[in-house]
Amino acid sequence: MTNNLKNINIDGPEVETRDLPLVPLRDMVLFPHMITPVFMGRSRSIKALSVAMEKDKRIFLVSQNDPDTIKPMASDLFTMGTQARITQMLRLPDGTVKALVEGECRGRLKSLRVVEDFVSAQFAVVEEISVYGPEAKACVRTATDAFEAYAKLSGAISKGLIQALGGLADDPGKLADSIAAHMPFKISDKKLLLNCTDIEERLFLLVKLIQEESEVFAMSQKIKGRVKEQMEKLQKKHYLNEQMTAIKREMGEDGEASHEFQELESKIKRKRMPKEAAAAVRREFEKLVQMSAMSSEATVVRNYIEWLLSLPWYRKSRIKMDIADARQILDKDHYGLEKPKERILEYLAVQMLVKKIRGPILCLVGPPGVGKTSLARSIARSTGRSFARISLGGVRDEAEIRGHRRTYIGAMPGKIIQTLKKIGYSNPVFCLDEVDKMSTDFRGDPSSALLEVLDPEQNQSFNDHYLDVDYDLSDILFVTTANTLHSIPAPLRDRMEVIQIPGYTEYEKERIANGFLIPKQLEANGLTPADAVFSKKAVLTVIRHYTREAGVRNLEREISSVCRKLVKNIVETGERKLHSLSVKSIHKHLGQPRFRDSMLEARDQVGIVNGLAWTQAGGELLTIETVTMPGKGNVSVTGKLGDVMKESASAAVSYVRSRSKELHISDDFYRKLDIHIHVPEGAIPKDGPSAGISMCTAVVSALTGQPVDRKTAMTGEITLRGRVLPVGGLKEKLIAAHATGITRVIISRENEKDITEIPSSIQKQMEICLVEEMGEVLKLALVAKKDV
Template sequence: MVNITRFFKGDDSDKAGHVLPLLPLRDIVIFPQMVAPLFVGRPKSVAALSKAMDTADKHIFLATQRSANVDNPTEKDIAVVGVIGTVLQLLRLPDGTVKALVEGQVRARVRRFIKTDELFQVALDPIEEVTASEPEAEALARSVKEGFEAYAKLNKNIAKDLVAKVAAITDPGRLSDAVASHFSFKIEDKQRLLEATPIERRLGLLVELINLEMEVFRMDQRIKVRVKEQMEKTQKNYYLNEQMRAIRKEMGAEDEAADELKELEKRIKRKRMPREAAAKARQEFKKLKLMTPMSAEATVVRNYIEWIIGLPWYERSRVRIDITDAERILEEDHYGLDKPKERILEYLAVQALVKKIRGPILCLVGPPGVGKTSLARSVARATGRRFIRLSLGGVRDEAEIRGHRRTYIGAMPGKIIQSLKKAGTNNPVFCLDEVDKMSMDFRGDPSAALLEVLDPEQNYAFNDHYLDLDYDLSEILFITTANTLPDIPLPLQDRMEIIRLPGYTEHEKFNIARAFLVPKQIKLNGLQPEQIAISDNAVYTVINRYTREAGVRNLERELAGIFRKVARHVVKTETDKVVRVTDSSVAKYLGPPRFRSSAIEEQDHVGMATGMAWTQVGGELLFVETLTMPGRGQVSVTGKLGDVMKESAQAAVSFVRSRAAQLGIDPRFYRKLDLHIHIPEGAIPKDGPSAGIAMCTSVVSALTKRAVRREVAMTGEITLRGRVLPIGGVKEKLLAAHRGGIKKIVLPKENEKDLRDIPASVAKQLEIVTVEHMDEVLPHALVLAEGERLFSDHDMPFDMSSANTGEKPEERAPIN
């Protein structure tokens, strides 16, 4: 152990501390017995070295700065524990700096700082080297030697003789200082080693730091080996590629890659593109020329350039603007659908005058099979445009619309850009089918991505994620189709012009079958027109007895079934005779009829009223049944109804209770009878605000024992006071009633405006009555004897004061 008493001699050293000049150190910690060269440039530090050289023992105190970035350190910036060192050599350089060689001697602690203008001086106290446990210190010293030896085997920069010198040190304190001076620990860790006492603690800390340093060194070596292997592999691939190119040249083969690049460059120059797209293509081509043809990155860049130059930036179809010819084509392809045809012809007329308008977004909403998609195809044919159809049913990834970013493997543009490249023009008729069937998940909301596509104020600069270029979609005539409007998000509805296709009448279905479906199926089934003759009555039989739908899709299937069996008969018998299909022979081909010619009951029933409902497949007849049973006034409503219809049933019962006296019903019926209201086909969900008056009529019929007219159908919502509120889907409901054989319709008064949309052929066969109050509905709906009146002349008008209990005013108890 070093004798430190010789460093603290003097008359007043014990009282005031041993005073020495201070040299603050940056980025280095000096340990005892450690020799280190220092380059000093700060004036105070040079003055401290000069003062030390003027003394006999040349001692100086060496302490490390807490932060190396401080140029003029104060007392707070300097560690209080350092070493007393000896200046072995001092050399002044021409630039004014000083090179000093110092050797650490013993540890010391600053008692106080003595600051002067020329230099720092410190009063020091000695730090005694203490060993608390000799066996523990010996064991830790052995671990330090083993760790240093293992580190020297990994790090080839440590000389073998240094390992031998360290192994020969027996003093634990000297060992720790010698080993610590040869490791590149952090400054903070070295300062901790310098300050650590007793020696066992210093040796333990040193063992931990040596193990950590060895682990970091091993990891660094592994990373270097891995990087070296990767570089060697890359260089090897490049060398082999260059060899293959040289071999191809020696064999006389043309450099196909160079020829392909030249051809691609010519295509880029010939392609007419916007300035931004052309600049992007040239920029990417420059990258491609610098890449190895076999690399994966070159394939990605080449595909991107192919997409840019393959798009129809300025290619347009010549649009025909002949209103007469367009009207003829629309009439040829579709029977009926007057409103959609009228809107399309209006668009063509405006385009003929303006030359260019931002394409409107038409949305055709209607049940399946009414011809929405085929109408869009006819628009393309009438205008001379290319036709593109994109089905959005089940699409739940936003990238299907906007494309994938090029950071993804296998990235591609969205379906909009892909379809335009396939069409080759930038002004096609673009049909977005089933826009109400989109959904969303963690990959995004495709309906939100469609907002930009279908907005005429935005789609002139549509930005696909893959292209990252603006593309003009304003020349496209977008037509979307949907079965139900509520399933389309409201922001998307706001960008479209809604055109409803409610369904076909029996007469329209017949004309469609004659003009379109029968010739089509004859051709598809390999028959000739002269081989089969189907009568008009047979077509009507198929319409009425084998189908019941708003569209004509099932009608086409049933006709196809007839023609398949006729085709089998022709092939089997090899006959040349004409096969005639009549209304009486339809059952031979299609089996027993699936439906009655009329959906209504064969006779009038008590408690059974006929309502009308709107569904996704068109209008439907809705039958409401009510039964009365002895009980305590409970009301049961069944038939898998939604909350709206259940509330309508409650409102209907409440209204009947309030009008019991006027209707000739015992005002206390609710105390002795239970009511069960049921809507058949219980497995089918039913909801909507249009069955209120049908439920009320059914309840009144059951309580008054008067039958409901079977040929009367009604629709409308009811309030507690008996007002009849307007409803939607009037055309679809009336067409369903007409198909079902209904003769008389009861509608809310406010729905009179919707009657102008009803086909004249249907309106002539229906007696339509409009009402404002439930009292007006019952005389039309209930079967009354000749001369019988439902309400007598002395019946009081509806009065809410007597309606709550059903009692006459004079029977009520006085109010206290």
Template sequence: MAVLTLPLLPLRDMVLFPHMVAPLFVGRKKSIHALSAAMNDDRRVFLTSQAEANVDDPEEKDLAAVGCVGRVLQLLKLPDGTVKALVEGDCRARMLACEETEEGFFRVEVESLEDTGVQPSEAQALVRAVMESYREYASVNKKTSSETLDAIEAILDPSHLSDAVAAQFSFKISDKQQLLETENLSERMLLLVNLIRTETEIFTMDQKIRSRVKKQMEKNQRHYYLNEQIRAIRKEMGDAEDALEEIEVLEGRLEEKQPSEEAEAKVRAEIRKLKMMSPMSAEATVVRNYVDWILDLPWNELSELSSDLDEAEGVLNADHYGLEKPKERILEYLAVQSLVQKIRGPILCFVGPPGVGKTSLARSVARATGREYVRLSLGGVRDEAEIRGHRRTYIGAMPGKIIQCLKKAGTRNPVFCLDEVDKMSMDFRGDPSAALLEVLDPEQNATFNDHYLDLDYDLSEILFITTANTLHDIPLPLQDRMEIIRISGYTEIEKYHIAKEHLIPKQIVRHGLEAPQIHFTRNAVYHIIRHHTREAGVRNLERELASVCRKVARDLVRGSGKPPFSIDVAAVRKYLGADQYRFGRVEKEHYVGTVTGLAWTQTGGELLTIETVLMPGKGEVTVTGKLGDVMKESARAAVSYVRFRSEDFGIDPDFYKEKDLHIHFPEGAVPKDGPSAGIAICTALVSSLTGRPVDRNVAMTGEITLRGRALPIGGLREKVLAAHRGGIEKILFPKENSKDLKDIPASVLRSVQLISVSHMDEVLELALLPLEPQKKKRKKI
């Protein structure tokens, strides 16, 4: 064996075999110097592999002892300072000694290695085995070119053949190094055959995986293909630890949550699906979200309910002034609850004008009963899916708002406030009010079925409270499922107490003030109520009080004044400006043909002035004031009744032939409608036709028949409160509405005279004043 002294070139992640030509990119200074030394000598260099590829400055212990003597065929210096070398392997060699030169590279003594242990007949058999293995691999791997296969088959020398074939494979570095170090040719070729067969099996399995993925892949969906490939690889290798951990977490949550039997069966079925999916697939995300929704819902969590009536009454009284009926109903519910183990949650509907405290009352009910509180605004909801959820077949499907709010509440028995139930509408996406029927029906909501969950959920433990401004905008089937509690407007006294006990303290805190710094006098509060607000509730009152507090805060910061600030009537006029409304719209004089009527609006009761005038003409009747069909019909009925009873009233029966009648409702820009102005229109007509003035202190409400009978109306309480606010002293109302007097506050009944009437004759007797002496001489019209 010849001994040679050659420069050493360490190789990273590579093994060079004899007869193998390989390009090398050299960047280390030591290696560049080694190549330069080889080029200056006979171009030969010793190439051996590093044990660890990440070692930048290897020592002798980091290098393999057996390597390959190679010849540098070409050397090219690149612009970045690195060198590209083309090297051809010559023979195997073992490193005997290693010495570092002044340039920093190693110069080593090596001896060449000869092949041993092979017989000609055995060598022929081994060559055949190697070629058969290689051909089998080439038949599987279509990337192997026929030229390469022909070139290898032309090699006759067994040693050369084994090195040439080994150079074609991407074996592990340790396997290649073992092939290089094996001097016994028989052992080397047997090892090579085993490695080729192993590589063939791996490639075949990879092809099976790819084939399985392609069958499951939709055409041109590369992302889906990659996910399925990961799935197939996981299935072959059994590497699904992360997915298994996630599934174990879900199963643990299921055991802890203990939902209904139906829900548990559903979750277990979905978890079984999840086990078969790749965690990265879109379908797995959909399944996981579905399971999470089911497990996040409160199936057994219940709030501990309070049954202390005194404490509950104290909470309700502290939060709200008045509202006796709703408070009484809540206390009744608590009393029954304390006697019965389980009571189905009632469906209460608070109906009243804006600002009377319907929503805040629902929050107080939650405090009084010890329940959680959730609120869902239904204003503008048009889609049925907002209530019952989307089916899971839709992209981005979610449960309905009912289920979402229950997840937020975290308990099965919260106070659930469905706000503005009368503001729902319908379109091509469905009727959400119809979807609410199942939610609000005590006979059905124990098995409420959300489209997304597709399983029954018990809503019977929930205390539902709905709010609405008007009852007639709620569909009748929905009304039938609710207990209606009307909350009318507040009287001045109630507004004053609400302002002093609730609104003013709240606004003082909100604006950074303290109670000793600002004081509202009684007259100032009443002045704001009478001259700066006109409403049934207290929302605008709160805004005006907030405006005063803001201006006080500004003066305090600027130093324009010193606390305490006393807010009297003068201060209110200074801060809020001129009066917005005239308190008490009663006429100053008794006019002919002018009657004060009473109207109901969504914001409470209003005074409604009705004027009639008589003009020469041909009997035309004109009705103006932006009226609805109902009020126009009331006007026609009143005219017909007056013509029918003209002789009884002392009116010329032929008046309509020579006179035109004009009936007008001022504030023409405001729409007006409703069946309650008949007797007022009739009174105004009789007044104009007889010349008798109408008592300015009298207001009236009621519908009229063609026979003169006064028909009952709705909203008496709101109308009476409006008359009280306007300074009316006497109110005429249909006798059949006498049952509604119990709803009117006692303080109002003491200051306003309420007279029930059943016929138009009674109305005219009470409302019309006698003719003045000089007018009695006039002829009949």
């Protein structure tokens, strides 16, 4: 036998030329006489397989030089291939095809041609150069002994296979191919064996490769014993990785991962991360290198690594420290809202003196349309931070906040981490909208999950279920918004600094309309200040007659409606001129007024009292009517009232009965008269502890016949002894009273501390009376009969 492997004979004689459908193989080599499954996913390969099944089930299989080539041509394929017979074909649910093929003979590729949707190969069947006599026996025995030695060393070859190979001693070529097919050689070595047509040289090459593989395996056992002492406390997979690295080092290979893994590893080295996160990334990367790229777990691990690398662990935007500039931006974006603005300026001032303070948790509470979200956006502008917004309205799943656990494909971090990745900075202004509208069901309580996010003592080590490592949220300036406070759980409310934004007065709405809304809507509708001018009376008409709200959202809609009407007129006439919008023009564009100029009665009435109520849209004037009629002392309360208001009515009647002499009311009125207390707009549910003194005043007025001052409103709860209790929402209620023409408001003396929140313009135009007992209320509210 020759010892020169460089002169391997691959020029065996060609027997005949054949033409069969071609199937390129990516990472395998098929030897003659071998039966093996082949998985095919490319459309050309599947079509070629189908054509072969329709004919004689013969197909030509050739290995690709580069397994990543999608549509290989002749230059991309190995010269030598194998003609095979298809013994079984199965279509899998994912669209791929599994075929069981049996190799028949070697073939040298001549040319390719594309036929319809598959490729046909023209190849020459190659005849093998046989070996005879003692040389054949020596070759067979040497190869068999080497294979048996490797099988005994590795323990990976079954005894049944060794016995089966013993029956191939009379066919050296088939024996060599069978051994080569069952050895873990590299693809390049198997190609070399397939290319070798001289059986003697093939057996010699096979023996050499088996000996090299045996030496590698023996070396691995030696390295295993050396490394085991140092690796007892490490995980099994980490140990296997070290073992493979050591094997490659002994073989002289570089041991580097593929280009994709190299790129990912370089990202890990460049990324600045906390120690815990860096350790998690390195641990998952080592697992990923050992996994098959086709496994679903590899996808999960890869996505996890990408998430950790994409987060802005230490990347922060530069915060502005110019308080004057911040004040200018806040004043430009919002009229009024002095308390929230002052809080932001305080935060900036402290930050100028202190190197780092934990971001405050501000909760802006107020009715819709008062500018809570836009104020959060202005905070971001004034501080130079990025702005992020998450709407929590209707969120039911705790995983929306904390993320999903990495137990299945498709798991993702929570909205907090997702938004930080999107922004790219770790210190944005985070607006959590509608924090009062979260729900709870079987998927968890998201409001409880927010406790860790919004707690300054805990959010520096926030643990998302998906990341499973701590993330520092303490640099984030959280701003939450809500319409009401009572629907926010007490533990969550305790974490936040509540700033009330009750609503705007008529004067403030006018300034906002002229300074913000009208210029904005003119620009949005393609107009300029030279096209339209709103007079002061026109703006007041829109505010008084077409909107009734605490905010300015509907006011902006009405202004936008007027602008659209002007644009339509310009387009239809083709004439562009200045439109001076007066009260008459407003009525023309917006139609009949939706609200009266005042909701007050034209004159003082008996049994009709102006109460004040609080709603999510702000304050509201609540008319309470009472009448008496002959009866048996029944008291009825109507108007779709809640239990609290019904109890207030009962307490009011009981108070009147207990003080009937002082009030100059007949002692037996409750036996001869029925009392009916009604709150109009019965379709609207009403409840709350603030209508007690209003109902009591209405009952006294109806029983005594004394009218109630129509320009007086009141709010407060009553006890059975006549004490007036304080109520909430005072600012909203007084703003609503002022908007409807009320000149005097009666409140509990205990609400005196809340008067400071009332705008000074309202305090100047309205008399605020503080009372302690119900008798004081009646003296202020009731007027003499002669004044009727």
